[in-house]
Amino acid sequence: MSMKSFPKPSDLQVPPGAEGWEELYPYYLVFQDALKAEEDEKFWFCDSQHWPTVFKPFETIGGEFAVKCLGQYNARHLMIPNANGIDFRIHLGYLYMSPLPVPEEQIAARVPEFEARIGHYFANWETLLEQWHVKVKGTISDMEALSFEALPEMVPMEDILSGKAKDGSEVLLENYDRLIQLCYQNWQYHFEFLNLGYIAYLDFFNFCKEVFPNMPDQSIATMVQGVDMELFRPDDELKDLAKLAVELEITDSFSNTDDPAATLATIAASQGGETWLARWEEAKDPWFNFTIGNGFYGHDKYWIEHQEIPLGFIADYIRRLQDGANIMRPTAKLIEEKDRIVSEYRELLDPEIREVFDAKRTLAATAYPYVENHNFYIEHWTMGVFWRKVRELSRMLHAQGLWNEPEDMLYLGRNEVRDVLFDLVTSWGIGAGDPIGNVVWPKEIERRRGIVDALKTARPAPALNTPPEIITEPFTRMLWGITTEQVQQWLGGDEEGETGVLKGMAASPGRVEGPARVVMHADDLSEVQPGEILVAPITAPSWGPIFGKIKATVTDIGGMMSHAAIVCREYGLPAVTGTGSASTTIRTGQMLRVDGTKGTVEILEESPVVSGPGAHSHTHA
Structure with a gap:
C-alpha cells in the first residue's frame, strides 16, 4: 500500500498580509531552511485540540512549557521504553507536533529504569x-x-x-x-x-x-x-447553587444574569439571599478559577472574572429544575454498568490471570x-x-x-x-x-x-509530510486520537467511505438521532437547545453545564482520553471524537445519527435554514 502524504511546510501558502510571520516567534519554534531535509522527513500533526487559534507571540509560553514538560517525563524522568517526548514547531501561527520514537537498540536498557521509577x-x-x-x-x-x-x-x-x-x-x-x-x-x-x-x-x-x-x-x-472527579466540581457547585435558589425561592432574581452586579444585588436584597450569597462565595474560591477556553490564550475568559458565565449556567439549571428535569450525572448507573462489565469479563479468566487483571484494573482506576x-x-x-x-x-x-x-x-x-x-x-x-x-x-x-x-484567515493543515506506517506513541493515540486509521481517513485513504457519513473514534457508547448544533466558540454555548447534538472542533471542561442538555457530542479532534470522550462517558452520552472535519462539514439544524459504539456520524437530511450565531459562524477568538 503506497502512503499518501500531507503537504510539506514549504508547500503551504502564506495568507496575504502575513508575510514575515516567522519573525513573531523565537527561532527554535519555526522550521529552519538549514534543517529542511530532516524536518520534511518527520510527520507533524496539528494540535488544534489545545491550540485552536493563532498564537500571539506571548502566548507561545503555554505550548512551549506544556510540550517540553510532557517530553521530560517520557524521556528523562520515567524513561518510557518506547516513547521519548514530542518535538514541536509553530507553522503559520499553529502548533505542530512530531512524536519522537526511542531507537530500537535503546529500548531494552530503559526497561529496568522505567519499572523502578513507575514502581x-x-x-x-x-x-x-x-x-x-x-x-x-x-x-x-x-x-x-x-x-x-x-x-x-x-x-x-x-x-x-x-x-x-x-x-x-x-x-x-x-x-x-x-x-x-x-x-x-x-x-x-x-x-x-x-x-x-x-x-x-x-x-x-x-x-x-x-x-x-x-x-x-x-x-x-x-x-x-x-x-468522582474534581474537574466536575465547578459544575457540581453550580448545580448546588441552582437547587439552593429553588429551595430559598429566589429564582426570580436570575432573570438578567448578563449583569452580574445587578443580579447579585437583587439576590442580596431578597429574603434568604444572604444564605445563597454565602454559598456562592464559598464556591468561588477555588472552583470559579475555571475558563471557558482551555487556559492557553490571553483572551480566555475565566468564571471568576466574568461572573455572568456561572450565573447564566445557574439560571439555566434553575429552569431545568423547574421543568422537573434531573440535572445530576447518572453516577450510580455508571458504577452499576462498570461493575457488570468487570464481573462479566473476570468470570471468563483463569484465577491467576484474574489476579493480574484485578491488579491492573485497580491501578488504572486509581x-x-x-x-x-x-x-x-x-x-x-x-x-x-x-x-x-x-x-x-x-x-x-x-x-x-x-x-x-x-x-x-x-x-x-x-x-x-x-x-x-x-x-x-x-x-x-x-x-x-x-x-x-x-x-x-x-x-x-x-x-x-x-x-x-x-x-487567522486560513485554517491549519491537519498534518504535514508523510505519516509513518504505524503510529505507536501512546499519548498521540490516547489523547489526540491520532491513529494509523485516522490519518488514512484524513488523507482520503478510506476508499469505502459512504457519502454523508463521518468516521471517528468510538469514544462513548450509544446511538441517538437529533438536530446538530455547531459551536465553533464557547461564546456560542448559550445557543445550545435541549435535545441537540453538540458538534465542535473540541470541547472544554467548563462546558460541563451543557452536557445535561444535549443528546451526544461530535468533535474534530481527540482520542479515548480527550476531555469530550471522558465527560460523555461520565454523563452516559454517546460521543464520536477525532472526525477531522465534523464542525466544518455539518451545519446547525441538520438531523444526525450518532453511533458512539461504532464511531460514525450520519447526516440524515439537509437542514432548514437556521439563523443566529451558531448557524455557521466560524468565530475567531
Whole structure:
C-alpha cells in the first residue's frame, strides 16, 4: 500500500498580509531552511485540540512549557521504553507536533529504569499525590502574591534612612522573571502524574486486548468510569447553587444574569439571599478559577472574572429544575454498568490471570481520575492567575505609553518583555522621561496585529509530510486520537467511505438521532437547545453545564482520553471524537445519527435554514 502524504511546510501558502510571520516567534519554534531535509522527513500533526487559534507571540509560553514538560517525563524522568517526548514547531501561527520514537537498540536498557521509577510512584501513589497538591497550590499562592506597580516619582525617604540603597526597580524585574518561573514550575508538576495516568490506563488497555482480542475499546474505558472527579466540581457547585435558589425561592432574581452586579444585588436584597450569597462565595474560591477556553490564550475568559458565565449556567439549571428535569450525572448507573462489565469479563479468566487483571484494573482506576483532575489545577487555576498577572503588567506598561491597547503586551515574546522592562526602569532611573519603547512598540504591535489577523484567515493543515506506517506513541493515540486509521481517513485513504457519513473514534457508547448544533466558540454555548447534538472542533471542561442538555457530542479532534470522550462517558452520552472535519462539514439544524459504539456520524437530511450565531459562524477568538 503506497502512503499518501500531507503537504510539506514549504508547500503551504502564506495568507496575504502575513508575510514575515516567522519573525513573531523565537527561532527554535519555526522550521529552519538549514534543517529542511530532516524536518520534511518527520510527520507533524496539528494540535488544534489545545491550540485552536493563532498564537500571539506571548502566548507561545503555554505550548512551549506544556510540550517540553510532557517530553521530560517520557524521556528523562520515567524513561518510557518506547516513547521519548514530542518535538514541536509553530507553522503559520499553529502548533505542530512530531512524536519522537526511542531507537530500537535503546529500548531494552530503559526497561529496568522505567519499572523502578513507575514502581516508586505506584507504590506510593496517595502520599505522592498529596504532596503534588501542596506543591501546586504553593506555586499558585506565590503567583497570586506578585504585583506590578508603576515606579514612584522618587525613592521614599525611609529607603534612604534604612540604607536600602535600591530604587525598587529590581522588584519589577524580579517579579516578572518570577512569574515566568512559577508558571514553568507548575507545568513541570503538571506532567508528574499525567504520564503515569496514561501509562496505567494503557497497560490495562493492552492487557485486555491481549486476553480478549475482540474487546471494544469502550468496554475497557467503562471499567474505570463512574469516579468522582474534581474537574466536575465547578459544575457540581453550580448545580448546588441552582437547587439552593429553588429551595430559598429566589429564582426570580436570575432573570438578567448578563449583569452580574445587578443580579447579585437583587439576590442580596431578597429574603434568604444572604444564605445563597454565602454559598456562592464559598464556591468561588477555588472552583470559579475555571475558563471557558482551555487556559492557553490571553483572551480566555475565566468564571471568576466574568461572573455572568456561572450565573447564566445557574439560571439555566434553575429552569431545568423547574421543568422537573434531573440535572445530576447518572453516577450510580455508571458504577452499576462498570461493575457488570468487570464481573462479566473476570468470570471468563483463569484465577491467576484474574489476579493480574484485578491488579491492573485497580491501578488504572486509581490513576485515571488524575487524567482529568490535573486540568483544573494547571490549565484552569494556575493559568487563570498567570494571565491575570500578565494583564496587570500589560495595563501598567500601557499606562506608561508603551502600547495603544491595555492588553497589547501579548504581541511581544516573553523575552522581549524583559527588554521593555529594562528600557522602562532605565529611562525612569536616569530621569530621561519616556522609554525608547514608546516610539518603537505602538507601531511594531500594529504591524504584528496585522500579521496575526492575516494568519487567522486560513485554517491549519491537519498534518504535514508523510505519516509513518504505524503510529505507536501512546499519548498521540490516547489523547489526540491520532491513529494509523485516522490519518488514512484524513488523507482520503478510506476508499469505502459512504457519502454523508463521518468516521471517528468510538469514544462513548450509544446511538441517538437529533438536530446538530455547531459551536465553533464557547461564546456560542448559550445557543445550545435541549435535545441537540453538540458538534465542535473540541470541547472544554467548563462546558460541563451543557452536557445535561444535549443528546451526544461530535468533535474534530481527540482520542479515548480527550476531555469530550471522558465527560460523555461520565454523563452516559454517546460521543464520536477525532472526525477531522465534523464542525466544518455539518451545519446547525441538520438531523444526525450518532453511533458512539461504532464511531460514525450520519447526516440524515439537509437542514432548514437556521439563523443566529451558531448557524455557521466560524468565530475567531
